[in-house]
Amino acid sequence: MTISGQFYELVEDVCKNLYIKALKDLPPDVRAALQTAYEQETNKTAKQIMSVIMENINVADKKSRLICQDTGTPIYFVKIGSEICLNVPRLEQAIISGTKKATTEHPFRSSIVSSIQRKNNQDSTGYRVPIIHFEFMQNSKDLEILMVPKGSGSENMSFLKMLIPADGLNGVKKYILESIVEIGANPCPPFIVGIGMGGTSDLCVTLAKKAATTRPIGSKNPDPEIARIEEELLKSINLMGIGPMGLGGSTTALAVHIEEAATHITQNAVAINIQCWAARRARAKIDSNQNVEYGY
Amino acid sequence: MTEYRLQTPLSEEDVRKLKIGDEVTLDGIIFGIRDANLIRMFDKNVPPPVDLNGSACIHTAPSVRKVEGGYEKISVGTTTSMRMDRFTPGLMGQYGVRAIIGKAGMKEPSMEAMKKFGGVYLAIVGGAAAWETDKIESIEGAFWEDLMPEAIWKFRVKGLGPLIVAMDSYGNNLYLDVKKKAIESLPKILEKLGIS
Numbered sequence: 487m488t489i490s491g492q493f494y495e496l497v498e499d500v501c502k503n504l505y506i507k508a509l510k511d512l513p514p515d516v517r518a519a520l521q522t523a524y525e526q527e528t529n530k531t532a533k534q535i536m537s538v539i540m541e542n543i544n545v546a547d548k549k550s551r552l553i554c555q556d557t558g559t560p561i562y563f564v565k566i567g568s569e570i571c572l573n574v575p576r577l578e579q580a581i582i583s584g585t586k587k588a589t590t591e592h593p594f595r596s597s598i599v600s601s602i603q604r605k606n607n608q609d610s611t612g613y614r615v616p617i618i619h620f621e622f623m624q625n626s627k628d629l630e631i632l633m634v635p636k637g638s639g640s641e642n643m644s645f646l647k648m649l650i651p652a653d654g655l656n657g658v659k660k661y662i663l664e665s666i667v668e669i670g671a672n673p674c675p676p677f678i679v680g681i682g683m684g685g686t687s688d689l690c691v692t693l694a695k696k697a698a699t700t701r702p703i704g705s706k707n708p709d710p711e712i713a714r715i716e717e718e719l720l721k722s723i724n725l726m727g728i729g730p731m732g733l734g735g736s737t738t739a740l741a742v743h744i745e746e747a748a749t750h751i752t753q754n755a756v757a758i759n760i761q762c763w764a765a766r767r768a769r770a771k772i773d774s775n776q777n778v779e780y781g782y
Numbered sequence: 783m784t785e786y787r788l789q790t791p792l793s794e795e796d797v798r799k800l801k802i803g804d805e806v807t808l809d810g811i812i813f814g815i816r817d818a819n820l821i822r823m824f825d826k827n828v829p830p831p832v833d834l835n836g837s838a839c840i841h842t843a844p845s846v847r848k849v850e851g852g853y854e855k856i857s858v859g860t861t862t863s864m865r866m867d868r869f870t871p872g873l874m875g876q877y878g879v880r881a882i883i884g885k886a887g888m889k890e891p892s893m894e895a896m897k898k899f900g901g902v903y904l905a906i907v908g909g910a911a912a913w914e915t916d917k918i919e920s921i922e923g924a925f926w927e928d929l930m931p932e933a934i935w936k937f938r939v940k941g942l943g944p945l946i947v948a949m950d951s952y953g954n955n956l957y958l959d960v961k962k963k964a965i966e967s968l969p970k971i972l973e974k975l976g977i978s
Contacts, residue, residue, distance in 0.1 A: 531803070535907050545913050549916075551856075551912035555860070556861070592856075595856075670961050674908040732961075733948060733956055733960060762908070
């Protein structure tokens with residue numbers, strides 16, 4: 487089907503709404519995981535910190551406030567159905583406009599600056615930002631948009647290591663665990679650990695980002711062997727005692743998510759991307775009749 | 783563990799009595815500082831346009847709305863302190879800052895400054911901006927507005943806390959204690975996974 491000009495205005499509105507919704511309304515899976523962490527902590531400081539986190543989520547709900555002051559780097563994961571005839575450059579422009587509108591009309595802090603001059607356009611955009619990933623769905627008439635405002639306390643704790651095949655899976659696990667000890671308090675624990683394995687250096691890092699930011703807590707990698715490694719690493723990380731905000735306690739990570747890709751015979755890449763406890767994301771599905779359904 | 787309710791400005795005596803693990807709740811004025819304004823202060827040697835003597839400074843850049851005669855709060859939260867570690871000696875030695883409020887802690891340069899001049903690091907819950915914004919009564923000023931959002935902010939707070947004393951004026955650092963234990967736990971964790 488062909489799409490009218492109105493559709494792009496709708497996308498712009500949806501992207502504006504998604505950015506604001508993501509900043510205010512934490513997904514139910516994240517809330518549940520934090521509640522469990524609060525209940526399980528016995529260390530007094532850790533319990534105190536978790537109670538502030540729970541109170542923060544309530545205040546954000548009641549007063550329609552931002553969960554965290556870091557409005558993040560705006561990232562959109564867009565899936566386009568095969569049966570919808572879209573003008574993708576126009577779609578891209580609609581996403582960028584929605585991002586600007588959210589920032590200036592709400593308003594909230596623009597966290598984006600140019601890389602060398604450090605100039606802030608005050609609208610959360612800049613050269614190549616927002617970051618937009620396009621994917622495609624077969625036999626679908628829908629457009630799906632997942633918005634992630636990626637906080638930088640956690641983003642600054644990102645790693646890539648081009649291990650070699652002889653390092654094996656054990657080398658990968660060791661690198662991950664050593665990195666977590668190193669980053670400690672910085673990415674606002676309890677956090678989600680996103681792991682990319684395989685691919686090339688760029689794909690590996692992208693997979694780590696997807697693992698950290700797009701998957702609900704409680705989801706497992708469909709490959710049972712990888713799901714087992716996710717669980718094993720989660721248990722291991724939670725034995726380190728880093729705890730909420732790195733001041734000690736039993737919950738350091740809420741989840742470990744792994745995403746992988748085939749790789750070159752000479753490579754054994756691993757990437758780590760951390761998502762803080764304020765694991766914000768918001769999703770919308772727009773169907774061919776321009777009905778919008780919001781979710782997480 | 784002792785709980786304190788303190789009014790800013792803080793004296794050396796106020797902060798010297800604090801030990802790691804204590805909890806502090808603050809009332810009065812606090813200043814918002816971070817990367818860009820600290821770079822101007824110390825790398826470009828421009829003195830701050832506010833009196834920081836005895837102050838508590840929070841690592842932040844808030845979301846605000848410009849209104850008649852100033853700014854209205856939208857979201858005030860705390861950023862990662864480690865990036866600002868090297869500025870603490872100047873803040874405390876040159877300008878008399880007594881407390882840094884931040885998240886994730888700092889290292890040797892700040893620990894040394896806190897020991898030498900009498901200062902503390904008060905840990906706030908990172909990411910809990912909705913909660914923190916509730917404790918901000920008003921924005922009383924913004925200085926160096928050209929650095930927006932990284933201006934120097936003057937906030938009036940009521941009941942900001944409990945904040946956890948994570949670094950005290952005796953060289954103790956709760957983050958480093960926790961990290962040391964995590965490092966020590968690693969060989970056993972790896973052994974369990976069959977990794978040498």
